[in-house]
Amino acid sequence: MRKQLLIAALICSAGLFAQQRVVSPEVPTDSTITFRLYAPYARHVKVESDCFMPGQKDNSWFGGHTRQHAMHKDSAGVWTLTTDPVVPEVYQYRFVIDGRKIEDPVNPDSTYVVLHKESVVAVGGNPQADLYVEPEADVPRGRIDTIYVYSPEQNINRKVLVYVPPVRQDSFPVLYLFHGISGDEATWLEVGRVRQIMDNMLAQGRMKPMIVVMPDCNVPNKLEPKKRTNMLRNIFNFPQLRMGAFEDAFVHMHNSICQQYPISALQENHFVAGLSSGAMQAANIARDRPEVFAKVGLFSPARMKEEQFEIHKNGKDACVRCADKQPVYFVCIGTQDYFYLDGKRLIRRLDKAGLTCIVHETESGHTWRSWREYLVAFVETL
Secondary structure, three states: OHHHHHHHHHHHHHHHHHHHHOOOOEOOOOOOOEEEEEOOOOOOEEEEEHHHOOOOOOOOOOOOOOEEEEOEEOOOOEEEEEOOOOOOEEEEEEEEEOOEEEOOOOOOOEEEEOOEEEEEEEEOOOOOHHHOOOOOOOOOOOEEEEEEEEEOOOOEEEEEEEEEOOOOOOOEOEEEEEOOOOOOOOHHHHOOOHHHHHHHHHHOOOOOOOEEEEEOOOOOOOOOOOOOOOHHHHHHOHHHHHOOHHHHHHHHHHHHHHHHOOEOOOHHHEEEEEEOHHHHHHHHHHHHOOOOOOEEEEEOOOOOOOOOOOEOOOOOEHHHOOHHHOOEEEEEEEOOOOOHHHHHHHHHHHHHOOOOEEEEEEOOOOOHHHHHHHHHHHHHOO
């Protein structure tokens, strides 16, 4: 019996050692991707990814267009597939092992996509996509803090991730980034590539050092403790989200962040941006507290109420606000986005309310390819 257990342990150890030696994904300078998976007993293994889709556009909801390609096994039990050169971008993928889908076990970069988890790979090769890859070894790296901010309005501790730039100074500008209905506090880091974008843009001198705050913007789930989000749960909570629970909690969160970090006290150094439903939350906060932010980024803004910018929460007309307290709105919309017409209506409402609006229009859809591009464009205006 002991001998059998020893043999089983040796086999298991050998498998773990072989898995650790596997490099996946591997991205050389020719813009190809090599996927590898150690699965000696599998009969069929495929890669399912959006990198196999032709062209740069993916107009599906959250970028859901994928294809599968078969991998080939070598004598050591390692399955391999090398793609043709792909368009430089960030891609998501899963392995399909005899019909069962899993993320890459040796790739630490992964994210939740709607209802499941996928691995993430960044391919550089042009000035935009090079911002998404890991910086060169000599480039200083910012750090990511995980903190919890108590929200007395909902009696919960809200999880917040904070990017702190790799420089020392007395005070920093602050940018709040809100996720959409399929995300949580980690999504902007995982698939939005915020840390890589900030580090690379700082190294290239394309932005000033700033603190980036990424909170969990979801309403609390009353049924079970929330570990990670999923889209179905958030859709059911969407009516509560539209009631402004997160917006009500924001003032306390903002004050807490300013106490914990060296944040500039000047309005000109405070910014907020969000995607989809997160853009709705950013717009609500800027509408009700116009004196807090200098610029507001609305990326693929979801459908908003007609009175969004006509009436304040306190009932005052938006046009009576002091000119020096009105933030500038940076609206990013794609012609293939489900909310494109809503974005155009929002722009007209902003103009009608006498608010300054800068429009950044692309040919893209409601996907992370759009939102990463919008983030870079917005940050460069700051």
